[in-house]
Amino acid sequence: MSSQRYTPEFKDEAVRQVVERGYSVAEVAERLGVSAHSLYKWVNAVKPDQSEVHANELREAKTEVLKLRAQLRRTEEERDIPKKGGKVLCKPARVKYQFINEHKTRFSILSMCRLLDVARAGYYAWLHKPLSARAIEDMRLLSLIRASYAASAGVYGSPRVFQDLREVGESCGVHRVAKIMRRHQIKAIRGYKTPRAIAGRPSIIAPNHLKREFTVAHPDQVWVTDITYLRTCQGWLYLAVVVDLYSRKVVGWSMKPSLAKEIVLDALLMAVWRRRPKQRVLVHSDQGSQYGSDAWQRFCKTHNLQPSMSRRGNCWDNAVAESFFSSLKKERIKKRIYKTRDIARSDVFDYIEMFYNQTRRC
Known part of the structure; x- marks a missing residue:
């Protein structure tokens, strides 16, 4: 049968059955009553090249x-x-x-x-134009500021530098000068440089004989001493104690409103009167000025005591005394501010003599 008998619309629908709906050419040809060869030609004419x-x-x-x-x-x-x-x-x-x-x-x-x-x-x-007009002006002012600062040998701050700029005809404000100087870390060099303590430096007055040997075999062999402070509404109340390393008891103490050398001398004198040691006792302290005084050295020599000092800035060399102060402040004071020094003395006395030395478990 010639393909001229079929209209273009019939051919398009037949091809659509194969291309769009997925039927095979033989199946569609059998249903429509056309030859498979003709349907192949119609499909190939419409279907694009596979490549x-x-x-x-x-x-x-x-x-x-x-x-x-x-x-x-x-x-x-x-x-x-x-x-x-x-x-x-x-x-x-x-x-x-x-x-x-x-x-x-x-x-x-x-x-x-x-x-x-x-x-x-x-x-x-x-x-x-990377820089704004203000930034360019700040750079110009910076050169004048540096000149004024250098002329003063580095002792002028922003107020005096500002006065220098006003004298040469500049109309900028003092806050702008201060901001420029702060941005470029230009500041007045004034006053004295405080000597910085070097931590760990041994004392030149007395060596560290203790060397953290906190366990001793006999009483009155080694005493440790230190000072702390208590806050009252009348001012500071300072407490000095002497602790025996063998029993860990406070064998001497003194409380005074100042840090004069008498506070440590009275605490050590109480320890000597109480214990009356028969042999030479090692007395260990930090490098406080009270323990480095001539009166302290003469007292130790008179009463057969051997001074020993911690390294500078090293609280662990005198850890037992520091531990007692920690217990006192945690167990009794508890960040309290006493109304008077007498109330503070009474409370600390009660803690040391009635509780710590008598009943407290070490």
Whole structure:
């Protein structure tokens, strides 16, 4: 049967059965009563070349890959730009422009402008004029400020530098001068430099004979002593104690409103009267001025006591005395402020003599 008997509409519908609905050519030809050869010709005339289909699919896949890569790059930039530019997010626009210029080889300028909330036109305008008129004026004032500062040998602060600038005809304000000096770390050099204590330096008055040997075999072999302070509404009340390392009891104490050397002498005298040691006793202290006084040295020599001192700034060398003060303040004082020094004396006496030395478990 000749294909001229079939209209174009019939041919299109027959081809659609094969191409769109997925029926086979033989099945459609049998149903419609046409030859399979003719249907093949109709399908091949309408269906595009397979190689062209593959080429189109490949182009579409490449386009999709490029889109996904671009999207991934934008996502990474949106993640990394805030990390790098977190310090400039709240800064003026010119600071953000400087950041953009420094990172333009790594990130997109468009993305950085969008994330930092600045205009691209402003960035490109900034490239032609990086410094504002005020910044240029500040640089000019900085040279005058440095000249005034150098002329004073570094003793002028912003008020006097400002006066120098006013004398030469400048009309800037004192706060602007102070801001420029603060930004460039220009400040007056005044006063004396306090000598810095070197921690761990041994005493030149008495060596450290104890050397943290806090366990002894006999009483009245080693005593440790130290001073602390108590807060009262009348002022400080200072407490000096002498502790026997063998029993860990307080064998001598003294409380006074000042840190004069008598406070440590009275505490040590109480320990000597109470214990009346028969042999030479090692008395360990820190490097306080009271323990380095001539009166302390003569007292120790008179009563057959051997001075020993901790290293400077090393509280662990006198840990037993520090431990007693810690127990006193945690168990009895508890951050209390006594109304009077007499109340404080009575309370500390009760803790030492009635509780710590008598009933407290060490």
